[in-house]
Amino acid sequence: MNAPNDDVILRVEDLTIRYEKGRSIWGTPRYGQVVHGVSFSVKRGETFGLVGESGSGKSTIGKAILRQIPVLGGTIGFDGETVTDWPEGTTPLAYRRAVQVVFQSPRLSLNARMLARDTVAEAVHFHLGLQGRELDERVDRLFDDVGLARHLGDRYPDELSGGQQQRVAIARALACDPRLVICDEAVSALDVSTQAQVIALLRRLQEERGLSYVFISHDLGVVRNLCHQVGVLQHGRFTDIGLTEDIFERPRSDYTRALLDAIPRFPGRTAA
Amino acid sequence: MSDQAANALEAPLEAALTQTSDRRPGFLARLLSQPSTVFALCWVILLVIVALFASYLAPHDPNASSVMRRLQGFSSNNWLGTDDLGRDLLSRAMWGGRVALHAVAMAVGPALLVGVPIGLFVAYRGGWWDRIVMRLVEVEQAIPMLLFAFTFIAIFGRGLTNAMLAVSLGFAMSYLRLTRAVVLAERPKAYVQAAEIQGYSVPRILFRHILPNAIGPIAVQTSILAGVAILLEAMLSFLGLGVATGSPSWGAMLDDARRFQIQQPLLSLVPGAAITITVLAFNLLGDGFRDAFNSDLVISRRKKPEPVAAEPVVADSPAAAEAQSNSVLRLSHVSVEFPSHGGAYQKVVSDVSFAIAPGEIYGLVGESGSGKSMTTAAILGQAPRPGRVSSGSILLDGKELVGLPERQMRAIRGRDIGTVFQDPMMALSPVHKIGDQMIEGLVRHEGISRKQALERAAELLDLVGVIDARNRLNDYPHQFSGGMAQRAMIAAALICRPKLLIADEPTTALDVTVQKQVLDLMLRLRETLGMSILFITHDLAVVAQLCDRVGVMKLGELVEEGTTSALFADPKHAYTRQLLHAREMLDGPMGTAR
Numbered sequence: 126m127n128a129p130n131d132d133v134i135l136r137v138e139d140l141t142i143r144y145e146k147g148r149s150i151w152g153t154p155r156y157g158q159v160v161h162g163v164s165f166s167v168k169r170g171e172t173f174g175l176v177g178e179s180g181s182g183k184s185t186i187g188k189a190i191l192r193q194i195p196v197l198g199g200t201i202g203f204d205g206e207t208v209t210d211w212p213e214g215t216t217p218l219a220y221r222r223a224v225q226v227v228f229q230s231p232r233l234s235l236n237a238r239m240l241a242r243d244t245v246a247e248a249v250h251f252h253l254g255l256q257g258r259e260l261d262e263r264v265d266r267l268f269d270d271v272g273l274a275r276h277l278g279d280r281y282p283d284e285l286s287g288g289q290q291q292r293v294a295i296a297r298a299l300a301c302d303p304r305l306v307i308c309d310e311a312v313s314a315l316d317v318s319t320q321a322q323v324i325a326l327l328r329r330l331q332e333e334r335g336l337s338y339v340f341i342s343h344d345l346g347v348v349r350n351l352c353h354q355v356g357v358l359q360h361g362r363f364t365d366i367g368l369t370e371d372i373f374e375r376p377r378s379d380y381t382r383a384l385l386d387a388i389p390r391f392p393g394r395t396a397a
Numbered sequence: 398m399s400d401q402a403a404n405a406l407e408a409p410l411e412a413a414l415t416q417t418s419d420r421r422p423g424f425l426a427r428l429l430s431q432p433s434t435v436f437a438l439c440w441v442i443l444l445v446i447v448a449l450f451a452s453y454l455a456p457h458d459p460n461a462s463s464v465m466r467r468l469q470g471f472s473s474n475n476w477l478g479t480d481d482l483g484r485d486l487l488s489r490a491m492w493g494g495r496v497a498l499h500a501v502a503m504a505v506g507p508a509l510l511v512g513v514p515i516g517l518f519v520a521y522r523g524g525w526w527d528r529i530v531m532r533l534v535e536v537e538q539a540i541p542m543l544l545f546a547f548t549f550i551a552i553f554g555r556g557l558t559n560a561m562l563a564v565s566l567g568f569a570m571s572y573l574r575l576t577r578a579v580v581l582a583e584r585p586k587a588y589v590q591a592a593e594i595q596g597y598s599v600p601r602i603l604f605r606h607i608l609p610n611a612i613g614p615i616a617v618q619t620s621i622l623a624g625v626a627i628l629l630e631a632m633l634s635f636l637g638l639g640v641a642t643g644s645p646s647w648g649a650m651l652d653d654a655r656r657f658q659i660q661q662p663l664l665s666l667v668p669g670a671a672i673t674i675t676v677l678a679f680n681l682l683g684d685g686f687r688d689a690f691n692s693d694l695v696i697s698r699r700k701k702p703e704p705v706a707a708e709p710v711v712a713d714s715p716a717a718a719e720a721q722s723n724s725v726l727r728l729s730h731v732s733v734e735f736p737s738h739g740g741a742y743q744k745v746v747s748d749v750s751f752a753i754a755p756g757e758i759y760g761l762v763g764e765s766g767s768g769k770s771m772t773t774a775a776i777l778g779q780a781p782r783p784g785r786v787s788s789g790s791i792l793l794d795g796k797e798l799v800g801l802p803e804r805q806m807r808a809i810r811g812r813d814i815g816t817v818f819q820d821p822m823m824a825l826s827p828v829h830k831i832g833d834q835m836i837e838g839l840v841r842h843e844g845i846s847r848k849q850a851l852e853r854a855a856e857l858l859d860l861v862g863v864i865d866a867r868n869r870l871n872d873y874p875h876q877f878s879g880g881m882a883q884r885a886m887i888a889a890a891l892i893c894r895p896k897l898l899i900a901d902e903p904t905t906a907l908d909v910t911v912q913k914q915v916l917d918l919m920l921r922l923r924e925t926l927g928m929s930i931l932f933i934t935h936d937l938a939v940v941a942q943l944c945d946r947v948g949v950m951k952l953g954e955l956v957e958e959g960t961t962s963a964l965f966a967d968p969k970h971a972y973t974r975q976l977l978h979a980r981e982m983l984d985g986p987m988g989t990a991r
Contacts, residue, residue, distance in 0.1 A: 178908035221596030346984035
């Protein structure tokens with residue numbers, strides 16, 4: 126697998142995933158294959174975009190990297206380690222600290238009965254063992270980092286706007302100082318103006334911390350904006366993969382071209 | 398765009414959010430806003446105080462008998478009378494309360510401590526643990542509680558403790574089942590997944606994250622089981638299997654009352670009332686907990702608001718009058734308001750006016766909380782209770798809709814106004830055939846035969862581009878893809894030849910390629926049928942592609958309106974510019990959104 130000092134942080138090779146579709150009346154499971162031999166790599170400090178329509182398998186790949194579902198074949202290598210070699214259900218805490226997630230719905234990804242501040246503080250306390258004033262300072266700094274007013278920490282998720290909720294979720298993901306963050310439709314549920322802010326935030330955090338992202342999205346515009354490299358998924362296979370500008374300027378497959386054509390555009394005004 | 402600029406962009410919205418919604422009232426405040434719960438709570442608190450301090454509060458020794466005073470009625474010395482041994486009934490009832498609460502603690506306490514953790518554990522672990530434990534629970538629950546208590550007492554001997562431990566075991570099973578069910582529902586939610594990905598230990602996830610979210614149903618269950626425990630204790634003591642003979646217990650008092658009923662009919666009154674009121678109080682408390690945990694329920698129970706009479710709209714000028722008569726839909730100064738926590742009304746749509754001409758596609762754009770969907774609901778006469786249209790007028794083809802009775806509104810929805818919503822799969826019933834769902838309104842509104850109706854449904858499905866339309870009428874929604882289902886929804890909305898089609902975020906749940914097809918379809922429908930469409934969306938780019946005119950909404954107000962080309966070329970309002978700017982940032986090439 127890739128050496129720790131390689132400039133590649135995540136390498137996915139020939140990844141094949143199937144999920145249980147249901148069981149026959151005899152109890153034998155029936156499988157549907159959702160990802161077929163997908164390979165890509167994510168460089169340190171860069172963003173890899175996984176684009177596709179519903180059912181393309183993009184979120185499934187994210188779940189496999191986060192070890193939420195079992196993998197049928199292929200390997201996932203992270204920073205010199207082969208993630209897919211670990212037995213199911215055993216994930217080293219070091220990997221949990223290195224790879225974090227931001228989900229689509231900030232409202233559902235936060236515990237409704239926990240104050241925003243406690244959600245972040247719990248992660249800091251758990252991973253770094255900080256307490257008392259040190260813990261407070263660290264949480265304050267995380268709030269500052271994600272552009273969240275400190276007094277909002279005393280609110281429950283329901284009392285925050287969507288953008289604020291997503292900032293709390295990002296602060297929680299950053300609590301353990303991860304190297305890779307999986308953003309699973311992380312801005313799709315937000316209003317347009319809020320999306321722009323959260324994307325600006327993600328980019329700033331990337332620059333400051335050297336973070337790598339796997340950015341899963343159905344929105345080609347957003348992907349173009351944030352990602353260095355893109356893989357276009359259809360029915361669990363890449364139809365196009367490469368540098369973002371190449372894909373957007375010179376799409377190779379018909380499917381990618383159709384996707385690009387379908388994006389609604391403004392009349393008479395060109396995006397600057 | 399810089400982060401500061403981005404923050405400035407959201408700032409007015411955020412300010413408004415903190416200003417208007419403020420913080421919602423806490424759990425206790427919601428609990429205490431219900432009169433029946435306050436009564437129940439007071440009774441339970443009184444019972445606890447009396448039980449704890451019975452030795453100080455009771456006027457007499459509960460066991461001091463006096464043959465001289467036996468079976469007396471109400472008197473100044475014995476307020477509630479005396480029993481067959483001349484013991485003071487009030488004092489006995491007070492001490493009986495202590496027995497009752499003791500029984501509750503004995504029955505509910507151990508059950509909570511055993512049932513909830515096991516329920517959490519088996520639900521989280523699943524597999525064989527779950528299967529074996531649940532089968533044992535089912536076996537235990539198949540045995541009636543009283544029978545179980547009898548067996549327990551037969552083996553371990555008489556007494557309150559044994560009786561209540563038997564009850565407790567039964568209660569533990571119901572806690573276990575309840576907790577398991579709640580955990581299974583919470584487990585797949587994103588906040589639990591986020592906790593797993595943080596690497597938190599299983600006990601931490603169970604007790605710190607899942608349990609607080611399950612506390613509502615558990616509290617409700619506890620309150621109800623407390624009432625059941627009191628009934629069971631009374632029942633067992635009545636049968637002589639509970640407390641020791643002579644001890645003051647409400648059930649035992651009832652047993653005494655039964656024997657001397659003929660000589661002193663008032664005897665059964667005291668323990669009977671004590672049992673009834675206490676059990677009732679615990680049940681009311683349970684209802685109160687449930688409502689307070691789910692605050693929406695409390696609101697929806699309030700009285701239906703008074704309908705408001707439409708205000709006559711005076712046309713400002715001959716030109717305006719002309720436009721008024723020409724438009725399919727015309728909203729004039731429409732406001733929708735909701736009662737806020739203080740009792741005052743708060744406007745969610747304020748003073749919105751716009752008109753849609755025949756054959757026009759009008760886009761209503763706004764972000765979440767802008768009031769665009771509430772405006773639609775107002776047009777359809779479906780402003781959710783306790784909200785109401787507080788002023789203004791809504792004219793559909795010259796007919797006033799505000800203040801129209803629900804019966805007439807129902808005839809207008811579906812017949813004069815067709816609607817298409819965001820998620821076709823949510824809007825379609827999974828157990829009925831597409832064809833039957835499409836013609837339901839037609840048969841109801843126009844009373845034509847099923848065969849004719851199906852004929853028209855097939856024509857429309859064909860029109861919206863569903864291939865092999867006639868055969869697909871017999872398919873169920875799950876056999877349709879998302880895009881095809883949305884086409885079917887549009888066809889269904891068109892079936893009564895409505896004057897206006899309202900499409901509320903009809904492409905938001907769809908993939909981009911499918912979105913394009915649906916938008917093309919809308920344009921084609923306007924051309925072939927001359928349909929007027931009110932298109933509600935958050936996506937400016939979609940509006941740009943589809944609509945003739947646009948209204949931009951923000952915090953309940955229509956801030957800008959104009960033809961699509963004019964609005965996009967030269968947005969007047971700062972908010973419109975912000976929206977356009979944000980969208981362009983997002984769609985720009987790498988690094989634009991800085």
